[in-house]
Amino acid sequence: MQMTKGAFTRWLAGSVLVSLDRGAATVQAHDSYAVQWRSTRSLMPIQRTLAGIVGHDVAVTFTTSPGASGRRERQQQKAGIVRETLQEWSLAAVFA
Numbered sequence: 001m002q003m004t005k006g007a008f009t010r011w012l013a014g015s016v017l018v019s020l021d022r023g024a025a026t027v028q029a030h031d032s033y034a035v036q037w038r039s040t041r042s043l044m045p046i047q048r049t050l051a052g053i054v055g056h057d058v059a060v061t062f063t064t065s066p067g068a069s070g071r072r073e074r075q076q077q078k079a080g081i082v083r084e085t086l087q088e089w090s091l092a093a094v095f096a
Contacts, residue, residue, distance in 0.1 A: 015029060015038075026062075030065055
């Protein structure tokens with residue numbers, strides 16, 4: 001599987017194999033978008049790679065890291081605060 005550095009960084013970097021038991025593996029992703037991307041675009045290459053390492057077929061599932069949704073909400077809140085601050089500065093500059 002070939003991809004750009006940016007695609008790797010966004011979708012695969014930070015992946016963690018959290019369990020491998022009797023032909024079933026769970027890979028943890030940083031958010032639900034990465035889980036969806038991996039499930040649709042990188043499932044087969046990851047399964048082939050793990051099968052090559054352990055010597056038998058492996059069914060792979062993806063999950064988000066604990067607290068991933070809370071992190072996203074905090075990021076969205078911070079982005080909203082930054083937008084509001086920028087808007088206030090813009091208004092202050094107009095009326096200054």
